[in-house]
Amino acid sequence: MITVTKTFFPPIEEYHKQTQRIWDNKWLTNNGELCKELTSKLKSYLGVEQMILMTNGTLPIQIALNAFGNEGEVITTPFSYVATTSAIVWEKCTPVFVDIHPDYLTIDETKIEAAITEKTSAILATHVYGNPCDVEAIERIAKKHNLKVIYDAAHSFGVTYKGKSMFNYGDVSTSSFHATKLFHTGEGGALFCNDEALFHQMHFRHNFGHDGKIDFHGVGINAKMSELQAAMGLCVLPYMGQIISNRKRICDYYDKHLNFEKLQSLKIRPETQWNYAYYPIFFESEDKLLEVERILNDNAILPRRYFCPSLNTLTYLNREDKCPVSESIALRVICLPLYFGLEDKELRKIVELVNKVV
Known part of the structure; x- marks a missing residue:
């Protein structure tokens, strides 16, 4: 898993x-x-x-x-x-x-x-x-x-x-x-x-x-x-130095091998030294996201829809604030596996399955 x-x-x-x-x-x-x-x-x-x-x-x-x-x-x-x-x-x-x-x-x-x-x-x-x-x-x-x-x-x-x-x-x-x-x-x-x-x-x-x-x-x-x-x-x-460098290696692999003609990655604000905490990818539609998620799950890979739903839509809050960008992004973003010790063969499997669908 x-x-x-x-x-x-x-x-x-x-x-x-x-x-x-x-x-x-x-x-x-x-x-x-x-x-x-x-x-x-x-x-x-x-x-x-x-x-x-x-x-x-x-x-x-x-x-x-x-x-x-x-x-x-x-x-x-x-x-x-x-x-x-x-x-x-x-x-x-x-x-x-x-x-x-x-x-x-x-x-x-x-x-x-x-x-x-x-x-x-x-x-x-x-x-x-x-x-x-x-x-x-x-x-x-x-x-x-x-x-x-x-x-x-x-x-x-x-x-x-x-x-x-x-x-x-x-x-x-x-x-x-x-x-x-x-x-x-x-x-x-x-x-x-x-x-x-x-x-x-x-x-x-x-x-x-x-x-x-x-x-x-x-x-x-x-x-x-x-x-x-x-x-x-x-x-x-x-161990923070090792943890961050290991996570950078994983993010670099995703950056190099995912098909970004059909996907978007996170844009980091200029003058930021980032920490490689998450690896979100953004799809053209929720349908495409769900298709990728299903294929990954079928292969014992568990990404996460992080964050979904857009919080302004939580029914128990009774809010009417309209946030179309957040509502759209929340339906189309998923975070791929990213942790210390994730192996190259596992990364290859993740990337191949995502690219196959998109």
Whole structure:
């Protein structure tokens, strides 16, 4: 079976070595030694000043929305995983969908201002497949209208734009360290922000509003990463160079051998150092996509329709926002298998089957 992705497992003896430290310390959670070490190493690796490790990648979004949303309208993208929209609704805010750029698939910055009302409190945008949003344009709009900017940067580990980590953009950026991600802690995530006062606010919100001593700074939730998660992150991080180079090899193979007379590939925004997190391809029609998917499935290959449907069409949201570009792309895009250890013979099989159909 060739799945769309597979978790990278470091050597088990390395994980045993890290977990032995936990047993020796008798400390499982509450910002223990391993969490502190992982925070320090990630800050150095990513080139960021402030970050908070969390137990998954959704809670950082919810915490930021809880701080900024004020139960108002949040302008967002319809082309993302459902967690982006669910977090908005969960925090009793209203998602207002703006269509996406036809090339980069990120929120179309030229359509944001038209969606702003007196109820708008924030912009929540996704760096789709690790492709950066137009962060400069979004920042100008946000400052003009006094709005906060949250980036769902779950796909952006290791991505830089104009030489700067994607986690350094926006009032808050968030990431997922889920088992399927480029870098992972099994489950996990992080919140990033540059402003020191805001960092303090985000930090107490992820720990019940508590500073760990006797002071409480306001309402909070439990989003702390455990030492067991941090142990996995410490084992995975040293392999990031190999992981990214291996994934680049796979993407280069697809680029060279797929029939792009009948397909489209992802267009990366200029001045971006990409991380090879996903390999989406775009078909002329949903019918052609379904035909390719069926042939691949029949050969024990499982790509993924990532993202489908366009989130503005979710019936339980009762939204009438029209996003024709996102709605069209969502029906025609599929992500091909991409993971550390995918072999050349498997790549050849995937490419031959796709090209045969298209």
